[in-house]
Amino acid sequence: MRGIYIRKLIFFLLILSLLLIPSGEQVWADQGHDLSGQTVGSLETIIFSADAPEAVMKAVEKALPGYEIKQVKGRSLAQFLAGADAVLAYDVQALPLIDSGADFHFYPLYTEAVAIAVDRGQTDADIKGWEDLSRASPGVNINSSEPQLHYIWAAISHAFSGKIDNDTTAAYLAAIHKSGRLQWDHPEAPIHILLGAPGADQYRADKNREIIIPAEGTLSFDIGILSRRPLSEGKILYIMKECQNSGYELLDSLQSDAVVPPPDREHLHPAASLLAEFAALGDITAPLSRNVLGIKRHVSADxxxxxxxxxxxxxxxxxxxxxxxxxxxxxxxxxxxxxxxxxxxxxxxxxxxxxxxxxxxxxxxxxxxxxxxxxxxxxxxxxxxxxxxxxxxxxxxxxxxxxxxxxxxxxxxxxxxxxxxxxxxxxxxxxxxxxxxxxxxxxxxxxxxxxxxxxxxxxxxxxxxxxxxxxxxxxxxxxxxxxxxxxxxxxxxxxxxxxxxxxxxxxxxxxxxxxxxxxxxxxGLIPSNRYYHELFAASSLDMQIIDLNGEVSFRSAGASPLEADIVAGKSDRRKTARSEKDTLVWTTPISGGSVVTRENIQVLNETRNALRRVTQLLEEENQILAQKEQVQSRLILLEEQNRLANEVNEAVKGKIQKMRDLLYDMDEDPVIQRKTLNQIQRLALFCKRRSELLIHSKQHQTYPAQELCRLVQETAGAAPDEFVAFCQIDNQLSYQTAAELYEYFHIANDIACKTGIGSMTVRFYPDGKDQYMHILADGDREDFLAALEEEMPDRGNIEISHKELGDSFTVIFRVREGGEDCA
Structure with a gap:
């Protein structure tokens, strides 16, 4: 279920982002990237861009008195689509909308062309076209406002290759930029590449400015009113006439004898005939930034x-x-x-x-x-x-x-x-x-x-x-x-x-x-279970994790197949435990499933049975003698059959004898009986784990620190709640060192219980080749140390130090790795 929700979220984000990615038509139809934010939507409103000619706006205002004139910065077409009634637009913006089926009407008023403006007061460079411009020495300025920049870009590429593409323009402008002559929005530059009406009053008024139509050719754009409703022909003709009086002429309507076509009209190519190429061109921000200006190479550019x-x-x-x-x-x-x-x-x-x-x-x-x-x-x-x-x-x-x-x-x-x-x-x-x-x-x-x-x-x-x-x-x-x-x-x-x-x-x-x-x-600065599955899979314990459907998700190396009744009870979310012959099985619920654990308790069962027999022998002397002979006979037989069994019995013989003595001397006081039984349980647990250590020592050279830590935690769990143990050993140990540390920990727990220690904290940690067991306890130090001196075996590879801390005291065991004597 979790995976389904994640896939749904990813799918939603994918669709959202794809919907927000601008299409090619949206990019070239309205190239403004800065949102002007003008709220438009009321009726009888006509939108003009911030750089629209003053003469054109006055003509429209006179001819269409019922319209509210609004001049905005950038994205004027987008504001028309947002609800305005009309907008002054380029033909390459308006015609695709009409061709797509939109119920709009476009009325061309005048023509603008991409041209070269040279200030003859600053330079006398001989410039006839784009090639001359690229070789000239003065600075070249381009207005970065949109959509004019987009149309200048298209005109340059079309002049050289006969088509609109990014590579041609990028290579042309990059050469000028590399020479240090390319400028942006610099009105005082000697040369300008601009989009405008060549005969307009604003250009004719400047006597030093020469408007050049490039000899290689350029693009022309018809500008007119894009309206949601039809406009009367008389009003449109009036606006066109007023525009012509100010030098804003519509080249496609030169049928009157009063209007003389410009001599270089053959160099103008109507941009409206290249609508498909404009749509395919898309956004020019990336090629302009990377290929011309050499910026934004490492980040998104458009x-x-x-x-x-x-x-x-x-x-x-x-x-x-x-x-x-x-x-x-x-x-x-x-x-x-x-x-x-x-x-x-x-x-x-x-x-x-x-x-x-x-x-x-x-x-x-x-x-x-x-x-x-x-x-x-x-x-x-x-x-x-x-x-x-x-x-x-x-x-x-x-x-x-x-x-x-x-x-x-x-x-x-x-x-x-x-x-x-x-x-x-x-x-x-x-x-x-x-x-x-x-x-x-x-x-x-x-x-x-x-x-x-x-x-x-x-x-x-x-x-x-x-x-x-x-x-x-x-x-x-x-x-x-x-x-x-x-x-x-x-x-x-x-x-x-x-x-x-x-x-x-x-x-x-x-x-x-x-x-x-x-x-x-x-x-790893944040705790996680990233490596837990590897540790789990390598464990020799018989453990498995099943999901809510009863399928096995993780299995340890020592795991055995699950019984059908365990899988059938997969929906039971309670913690359960049961015993099957010499195997203890318990199920622990976790998030998303359960952990099924098995433990071989054959040795514990055998020890419990032996204790039961010993108890019966105490009641009847004859039966005790008979059972003793049987046990001795069995031990002799096991020694002959397996030398390893002898070593196991030798390692735990003292503890078993101690359990017998405790049973024999058990007091009738229920409190003392409970303490005695707890001690017997700890002794039995020690016998089992000490035997396992001895058996494993014959199969491997070293003992994993994780297993020793597990034994420590298990022994601490059998002790009173006030006894706490922390194991911070993370390296491999020899079996002798592991066995000694485990035995010393057992002895310390046993002595602490007997001497009435109130609370005890034990910490295992390495230091160089040495392994340390640090005990911090509350209670009678003298009784504890006396009992420790009596219980501890006489070995040269351990060093014990202690210190009194008021009501508490510490005891530190130092064990040399590999059984070396302490200096």
Whole structure:
């Protein structure tokens, strides 16, 4: 079920991103990338771009007095599609809409052509066309506003290759840029490549300016009114006449004798005849940035690439969240990672909507403000994850994190109310539609940046300090490298360094945050069960994990087939246990299934049976003698059959004898009887595990530290609740060292129970070649040490030291690896 939900989420994100990727027709039909934000939709409204000729607007205003004239910056066609009644548009914008079946009407008014304007007051260069321009020495300026830049790009390529393509124009402009002559939006440049009406008053008024139609050819564009309703022919003719009086002539309507065609008209090629090539051209941002200006080589350069990168990030983050659900077992960490993933998905999605949809200026601005809901939340979630890095059972939110969250909420409120006070961003224009482009960062922004950096650094430092004892801490170099890269990017981006400003903030920070947490998970700074399945599969224990359907998901090396009744009881979510002859089987429910464990208790059963026989012998002397002879006979027989069995019996003989003595001397007091039985149980458990150690020592050279830790935890589980053990040994041990450590731990537990120790904490750890068992206990030190001196075997490879700590005391056992004598 979990996989189905993940696939549905990925499919939804894929469809969303594909829907938001702009099509070729959308790109070339309206190339403006800055959202003007003018809300248009009322009737009788006609839209003009900011650079529309004043004479044309006056003519339309006189001819169409019932229309409201609105002049906007950028994306005028998009505003017409949003609801305006008419718009001044190019033929290559209007005709595809009409051809697609839209009920629109287009009325051409005048013609513009891509031409070369030379200021003869600054240069006398001999320029007849594009080739001359590329060889000339003066600077060449191009207006970067859209869609004019798009049409200039198309005209250059068509002049050289007879078709519209990116490579031709890119190569031509790249050569000019490489020579250092290409300029953008520089009105004082000596040479301009422009899109305009060659005979217009604005060009004829400048006596020094020469308008040149390139000899290699250029493109011409008819500009007219695109309307939702038909307009009267008389009004259109009136507008055309007024335009002609100002030099804005429509070349395709030169049928009047009063109008003389320009002598170089044969060099003009109508762009309307190349609609299919314009549609295929698409966005020119990427080739212009990379192939001409040599920038944005390492980041997405246009809207399509931005959407594809965003889609890739969305899918990666979704897969990472699925990985977290499967591998992170600590609830606090898992919850923090979920919130981080949701914040990243939300941030990228808001960015996609902001740059893909035509928004009201306030909606656009507040979507920009809302970025800071994600920016300010991520460090707080990082602090939450760092605090819970060592909390295995439950999550924890200390008071100081709540205070940090309140500070971030205050900063967010400061951003959301910026229109009222402008303490974060100070807008230069009185027009709210331009606030997103013309502003400076004020004190509030600097405070927010410092707060984000400090809180994120504190989270990383806290997490590193808590996780430094991880066995895979060497991999911490990856998050340690990514973190300063993220800090550097954030600082350089805010300082306006060009290389970093080319990377969109949303994609840059989202990628770095995602990579940082993925590296943290990989490096082991965050606890996970990434390697648990390998440990489980290599275990010699008889264990299996089954899912809710009874299918085996994981199986240990020593696992045996499951019985049908166990699989049939897969829906029983209760913890159960049962005994089958010499095997103990218990089922433990876990998330998504159950763990089925078997343990061979043959030795324990044999010991229990022997104890039962000994008890019967105590009741009847004759039966005791008879049973004793039988046991001795059996021991002799086992010694003859298997030398290994002799060694096993020799290793546990003293403990078995002690159990007999305890049974023999058992007091009638129920409390003492219970303590005696607990001691017998510990002795029996020791006999079993000590025998296993001896048997395994004949098969292997070393003993895994994990198995010794398991034996320690098992023995600690049979002791009183106040006795706790921690095993931090992670290297291979000789069987002699493992057996000695296990035996010393058993003796210490037994003595602590007998001498009335209130609480005891035992920690195993390595130091060089030595292995240490450190005991911290509350109680009578003298009785404990006296009993320890009596119980401990006389061996030269152990060194015991002790120290009194008030009501407590410590005892440290030092064992030399391989049985070497202590110095």
């Amino acid at each position: 809207a399509r690439e931005h959407h594809l990168v965003s889609l890739f990030l969305l899918i990666l983050i979704t897969f990472w969240m699925a990985y977290v659900k499967r591998h992170i077992i600590h609830p606090g960490i898992r919850r923090g990672f979920y919130i981080t993933g949701i914040l990243l998905l939300g941030w990228i999605s808001v960015s996609l909507f902001r740059y893909s949809l035509f928004l009201h200026p306030e909606a656009e601005r507040y979507s920009w403000y809302f970025y800071y809901a994600f920016i300010l939340s991520l460090p707080i979630v990082s602090l939450y994850v760092a605090v819970n890095a060592d909390k295995a059972e439950d999550s924890h939110i200390p008071l100081w994190i709540k205070i940090c969250g309140a500070i971030s909420a205050g900063f967010l409120l400061l951003v959301l109310t910026n229109d009222l006070h402008q303490w974060v961003f100070d807008f230069h224009s009185d027009n709210p539609a331009e606030w997103g482009r013309e502003y400076t960062r004020e004190l509030g922004f600097k405070m927010i940046s410092i707060w984000v950096i400090i809180s994120q650094f504190a989270a990383f430092a806290l997490m590193l300090a808590k996780s430094w004892d991880s066995p895979r801490r060497k991999r911490a170099v990856w998050p340690a490298l990514i973190f300063p890269v993220g800090m550097l990017y954030s600082i350089m981006y805010n300082l306006g360094v060009p290389f970093f400003r080319e990377i969109p903030l949303t994609l840059g920070m989202s990628s770095l945050v995602f990579l940082f947490w993925a590296a943290v998970t990989y490096s």
